[in-house]
Amino acid sequence: MPPEVIEILSAEEVRRTLNRLASQIVERVRDLSQLALLGVHTRGVPLAHLLANQIQLLEDVKVPVGAIDITFYRDDLAQIATRTPAKTNIPFDLAGKKVVLVDDVIYRGRTIRAALNAISDYGRPEGILLAVLVDRGHRELPIHPDFTGKKLPTSAEEKVKVFLQDIDGRDAVELLKPNSP
Numbered sequence: 001m002p003p004e005v006i007e008i009l010s011a012e013e014v015r016r017t018l019n020r021l022a023s024q025i026v027e028r029v030r031d032l033s034q035l036a037l038l039g040v041h042t043r044g045v046p047l048a049h050l051l052a053n054q055i056q057l058l059e060d061v062k063v064p065v066g067a068i069d070i071t072f073y074r075d076d077l078a079q080i081a082t083r084t085p086a087k088t089n090i091p092f093d094l095a096g097k098k099v100v101l102v103d104d105v106i107y108r109g110r111t112i113r114a115a116l117n118a119i120s121d122y123g124r125p126e127g128i129l130l131a132v133l134v135d136r137g138h139r140e141l142p143i144h145p146d147f148t149g150k151k152l153p154t155s156a157e158e159k160v161k162v163f164l165q166d167i168d169g170r171d172a173v174e175l176l177k178p179n180s181p
Contacts (some may be wrong), residue, residue, distance in 0.1 A: 001179045008134070008152060008160070009173035017149040018047070021131055022054035024147050029098050032061045034126065036097045040115050041069045041086040043104035046166040047133060051102060066090035068101075068122075073114035094123030100147070104162040106132045109141035134173055136160050 009017060029035045032055070039048030045067045052063040071085040101115055112130060119128065131147035136154040152160060152175065159176040163169075 003159070003176040003178050006175045006177065007172060008175050009150060011171040014133075014171040014173065017133065018050050019054055021133075021147050021149055022051050022058060025051065025100055025129075025131065026055060026059055028129065028146070029100070031098070032059055032063070034096060034098050035061075035100065036064045036066065036092055036094070036125075037100050037102055038066045038068055038090065038115075038119070040101065040103040040111060041067060043162050043164055043167065044102045046164045047104060047131075048100075048102040049166075051100075051131065064092040066092065068115055068118050070111060070114035070118050073117045074110065075114070088118070088122075090122050094119065094125040097125045098127050098129065099125040100129045100131050102131045104132065104164075105134045105136060105160050106130075106143070106145055107136050107138055107160075109139045109143035112143045113141050133162060134160050 026032065037048040037052050039045035048065045052065045055061060055063050067089045069086040069088050101112065103111060106112060116128065129146040132145045133149040135145055135148045135151050138156065150173070154160065154175065157178050161174045161176060163172045165171050
């Protein structure tokens with residue numbers, strides 16, 4: 001039996017949420033010339049580009065965007081589905097930068113821990129902040145986002161699916177609830 005699908009954010013709500021997150025980043029990072037966004041593959045990368053575009057509209061500042069793949073930094077590869085690693089692309093020097101790490105969903109915190117380990121192999125930024133579209137709770141590690149689009153308490157059985165125009169042909173966030181037998 002297919003899971004029950006509940007729309008959490010519509011395309012318009014995703015747009016508004018990204019606008020709010022971009023505004024919060026601008027308010028928090030005083031020197032925008034030192035700001036850089038680093039998206040976690042897969043959906044964190046287009047989210048980072050969307051945030052950079054919105055910051056440029058707000059402040060007329062072009063923010064550099066990079067992409068980081070954390071596959072080989074994970075400590076739970078045996079428990080997750082295997083995938084082909086993507087290419088890490090950091091087209092700027094991390095030294096002295098205020099890096100905003102961008103991901104679509106934070107759950108247990110393991111992806112972000114892996115991303116922090118990966119970043120340390122590429123340099124030492126002045127600071128790292130975390131922006132997520134959805135925080136579903138259930139942390140196993142003491143990692144919490146600095147910028148959160150939507151807090152969505154979930155059960156371990158539920159799934160959150162983020163759809164982005166660049167990858168999926170539409171923008172939305174959905175909650176998948178398993179059907180009871």
